[in-house]
Amino acid sequence: MTVDRLLPGEEAEDLLALVREVADKELATRVTEHERAETYPEGLFATLGGLGLLGLPYPEELGGGGQPYEVYLQVLEEFGARWAAVAVAVSVHGLSCHPLATFGTPAQQERWLPAMLAGELVGGYSLSEPQAGSDAAALACRAEAVEGGYRVTGTKSWITHGGRADFYALFARTGEGSRGISCFLAPGRVEGLSFGRPEEKMGLHAIPTTMANWDGARIEADRLIGAEGQGLSIAFSALDSGRLGIAAVATGLAQAALEAAVDYAHERSTFGRRIIDHQGLGFLLADMAAAVDTARASYLDAARRRDAGRPYGRQASVAKLVATDAAMRVTTDAVQVLGGYGYTRDFPVERYMREAKVMQIFEGTNQIQRLVISRSLAR
The missing domain is CATH 1.20.140.10 (Butyryl-CoA Dehydrogenase, subunit A, domain 3)
Structure with missing residues (x-):
């Protein structure tokens, strides 16, 4: 069954045709194997990134695809119809790029954003904590200012792509109250950062969801996105x-x-x-x-x-x-x-x-x- 879509222009129609072809070839043929075996689809996100499908809603001048959100969401729908776990991970990756693309300085964007939007670096979103899910203002993970950067201590939870991502949009406390939370572009691998065993979930088995343990890990000062206290x-x-x-x-x-x-x-x-x-x-x-x-x-x-x-x-x-x-x-x-x-x-x-x-x-x-x-x- 083909969904009858109203798309804004021929370029969008061509893009959706490409997406369907890629989704049928790369997702639909692999989903059963990986979901049943609970194995990670190695190389898949590099393939999607190489085709320009991981940075679609971001401006071309930043390295994105320059597509309207209306079109981007229909791409996610096509992915979701073939392999929900991968579609969720693609959505989370786009979400993880948002802080840098929207609030980062030009120097920060120039340094990291092209590789992120090209899918060379795949992201995770690290906001929730074991005792702070829907109540984000209650998070306790702390980023203490030290010489040259921050020392992060605490536990984050429910991280899609946890342990696999190359970077995380990390939200940690730098002060008190709801205005004491800051956002960081955290590296995926750094001394003092470890991940728990992947959650044994009801579904979405191919993409890991984990806890992250920050045990005094150091983050450079230039990885702060926006101002201190702007995180929420x-x-x-x-x-x-x-x-x-x-x-x-x-x-x-x-x-x-x-x-x-x-x-x-x-x-x-x-x-x-x-x-x-x-x-x-x-x-x-x-x-x-x-x-x-x-x-x-x-x-x-x-x-x-x-x-x-x-x-x-x-x-x-x-x-x-x-x-x-x-x-x-x-x-x-x-x-x-x-x-x-x-x-x-x-x-x-x-x-x-x-x-x-x-x-x-x-x-x-x-x-x-x-x-x-x-x-x-x-x-």
């Missing part, structure tokens, strides 16, 4: 974009589940008719299609506002809420359509269902999205 505002400015990335990935996952269910419903017959011709199941598939289309419309609306320079924070939360709830519902219904087969590993829908659940949790739980939306209405 930097983090929150990036999270709106990150939520849209997850909304797009969730939409791709839901699209894949819908397609698997429709294909099966065409092939399976009961009582002398294809099961898609039974009204009860046909209506279920119709609801699934409506949920996917609604999710896509939600993230595109927010992306277009972002591209136009208009406020889009509430719309980003709506998109994340709508798309990830839709992914959970559609993947669950896909398992139901396939019946007993849906509960086996012979078909991918059981994996889709497992992968969808976490999307209601990370980049701000859906309860937090409701809080953001309700507060915007109160204002």
Whole structure:
């Protein structure tokens, strides 16, 4: 099933055609092997970076692809439809580039950003802590100013690409209160930095999620991004974009589940008719299609506002809420359509269902999205 997309120009159409070709060749052919064996796809991110697909939403003058966010998110959706774990990691990499691209000095950008946007350096986002997930202002990891830089001590958690990334957008405390948090472009390997065993997750097995232990590791002074105390505002400015990335990935996952269910419903017959011709199941598939289309419309609306320079924070939360709830519902219904087969590993829908659940949790739980939306209405 090909998604009928409204794209802003021929260049975007050509890009999406390339993305589909790459996703079918590099992602769809490898996903089952790596997800079942829980092995990392060596070389894949270098391939995607070499094709210019890891820096798409950033300006060309910074080394990016200069693409509107509307187009970038549709690229993530295509990735998500083939391999959700990789799509999430691509979104997180883009999120990790945001602090430097938006708040870094020209010298910092010149030094690091080209390699980051080209995918030569793959990033992770290090904000959460064991006791500070949704409440980012409560983080305790500390960066103490010392001669020539900072000494970092503390524990960070839930890091996508943890232990594999070449750099981390690290948020650590340099003072007290919500204005005492700073942002650093931390190296992926430095003395005093170690990583815990990868989490044993329900899904997204091919990309590790780990804790990071900072035991007095030294970071050079020029790795501070923005001013001391600006970290929380930097983090929150990036999270709106990150939520849209997850909304797009969730939409791709839901699209894949819908397609698997429709294909099966065409092939399976009961009582002398294809099961898609039974009204009860046909209506279920119709609801699934409506949920996917609604999710896509939600993230595109927010992306277009972002591209136009208009406020889009509430719309980003709506998109994340709508798309990830839709992914959970559609993947669950896909398992139901396939019946007993849906509960086996012979078909991918059981994996889709497992992968969808976490999307209601990370980049701000859906309860937090409701809080953001309700507060915007109160204002």
